[in-house]
Amino acid sequence: MKILLLAPHPFYQARGTPIAIKSVLEFLGERGHSVDVLTYAEGADVEIPNCTIHRIVRVPGLSNIRAGFSFKKVISDMLMVGACARMMRRTRYDLVHAVEESAFIASAIRRLWGVPYVYDMDSSLAEQMVETYPSLGFCFPAFRRMEGMAVRRSIGVLTVCAALEDIVRGHDPAKPVGRVEDTTLLTDGGSDGGNEVTLPETDGRPVAMYVGNLEPYQGIDLLLEGFRHTLTDVPDAKLVIVGGRKNDIAHYRGRAEHLGIGGSVVFTGPRPIQVLTGLLRQADVLVSPRLKGLNTPMKIYSYLDSGSAVLATRLRTHTQVLDDQMAYLVDPEPAALGRGLAELLRDPALQARLAASAKAYVRREHTPQAARRKLEAFYATMEARVRKDGP
Numbered sequence: 001m002k003i004l005l006l007a008p009h010p011f012y013q014a015r016g017t018p019i020a021i022k023s024v025l026e027f028l029g030e031r032g033h034s035v036d037v038l039t040y041a042e043g044a045d046v047e048i049p050n051c052t053i054h055r056i057v058r059v060p061g062l063s064n065i066r067a068g069f070s071f072k073k074v075i076s077d078m079l080m081v082g083a084c085a086r087m088m089r090r091t092r093y094d095l096v097h098a099v100e101e102s103a104f105i106a107s108a109i110r111r112l113w114g115v116p117y118v119y120d121m122d123s124s125l126a127e128q129m130v131e132t133y134p135s136l137g138f139c140f141p142a143f144r145r146m147e148g149m150a151v152r153r154s155i156g157v158l159t160v161c162a163a164l165e166d167i168v169r170g171h172d173p174a175k176p177v178g179r180v181e182d183t184t185l186l187t188d189g190g191s192d193g194g195n196e197v198t199l200p201e202t203d204g205r206p207v208a209m210y211v212g213n214l215e216p217y218q219g220i221d222l223l224l225e226g227f228r229h230t231l232t233d234v235p236d237a238k239l240v241i242v243g244g245r246k247n248d249i250a251h252y253r254g255r256a257e258h259l260g261i262g263g264s265v266v267f268t269g270p271r272p273i274q275v276l277t278g279l280l281r282q283a284d285v286l287v288s289p290r291l292k293g294l295n296t297p298m299k300i301y302s303y304l305d306s307g308s309a310v311l312a313t314r315l316r317t318h319t320q321v322l323d324d325q326m327a328y329l330v331d332p333e334p335a336a337l338g339r340g341l342a343e344l345l346r347d348p349a350l351q352a353r354l355a356a357s358a359k360a361y362v363r364r365e366h367t368p369q370a371a372r373r374k375l376e377a378f379y380a381t382m383e384a385r386v387r388k389d390g391p
Contacts, residue, residue: 001033002034002091002094002095003028003035003094003096004035004038004091004095004096004097005021005028005035005036005037005038005098006038006039006080006084006097006099006102006106007021007099008039008073008077008100009040009065010039010042010065011040012044014272015213016122016182017122019298021099021120022046022048027376028050029048029050030049030050031376031379035051035052035097036051037052037054038054038055038056038083038084039054039055040055040056041056041057041058041059042063042064056076056080056083057079059075062076064245066213066215067215068132068217077101077102077105080102080105081105081108084105088109088112088115095116095117096115097118097120099120099122100123103154104146106150106154107149107154116154116155116385116389117153117154117155118154118155118157118382119150119151119154119158120157120158121157122160122164123293123294123295124163124164124167124294125143126140126146127294129143131292131293147167148172151168151171152172155382155389156176156178157176157178159177159179160179160180160182161295161320161321162179163295163316163317165179176378176381176385178374178375178377178379178381179374180371180374182298182300182366183367183368183370184301184302184305184362184367184368185298187277205237206234206236206345206346207240207282207285208227208230208238208239208286208311208341209283209285209286209287210223210239210240210241210242210287211243211276211280211299211302211303212242212243212288213243213244213245214241214243214244214249214252215248217290217291217292217293218289218290219290219291220241220252220289222291222313222333222334223241223287223289223337224239224255224256224259224261224265225337226289226334227239227265228260228261228338229334229335229338229342230338230345232342233342234342234345237345238264239264240266240282240283241265242268243268244270249267253267277306280302280307280308281307281308283308284309285310285328286306286310287310287312288312288313288318289312289313289337290313290315290318291332294317297318300321300322301321301366304326304359304362305358306355306359307355308351308355309328309344309351309352309354309355309358310326310355311329312329312330313329313331313337314331314332315332325354325357326358327358328340328350
């Protein structure tokens, strides 16, 4: 098939959604499909067999586009509409693979050109809007109806977790749904890269580590406030925070100083995926303090595969994958997180037990091979649907 994939984000970047979309593109290319990708101007060019990357026009000031809703994203999506229309006039596509909010563009394409689309739902747009802007709570029913329209007009929906699958079923119980969770990014035997990322500032002390962006929904404020409680019981502990933009790091470094824990918190900045295996193994405990969102953080699968213990907030974003046998789950408030982290840092036997259970689980359920099998089953259904119905 000739497929148009709409990726409304900077592509490629080494973070959640772009990593997942790169995997989908590699899958589609290996399956013999010819794929045109339309994405933002920002991002690194990558070579993927049978895939051609097209970008919207570069506009001064339209860069450093963050995850989540923003004015820059709105402008970029508007530019995508025009670029998409031009591509549709030039090329006859059999299918559109629409990621996130581009499903609304794909819905219009289906009305105008009759081309069916798959809705790649990495999050609930309705939930995301209201969580980001609580004052828009009164608009939630309207946002939910728009989301439902995008689901119903698609020929199938690809989700990354059980919570999103439930939302799809609520909109259209009969809609074909493929649930393909993210996978571990760690490599076997790890070309470890650990020597490149040794953390001398930890000096052999107990290490709690967070890896990821520093957006508000990730719960970094909760982590810092909780770690202050941890230091009461484990005064020599170190918190290592990996990732984030320079301005975010400066903000949270200031926050740590304000809390009086600046000397116990290390900000490393971003690190390449290639050193992730060695990096995670240097932690005694890996922490995911996320507060918002329904989708499970991609980092969780690599955390589970690392051989280090995992601590996470007891929210559905985590509990749809994690349970008390493989992770230390805590209520999303500072004292609970701090006490839990202290207990885990002081108990090597508990760390080992949780880590072993976690690794066995992720190697059984969330390998790249398992994800590929699920994706193959979903796309076999979509291909049959396209052949049967035609555009």
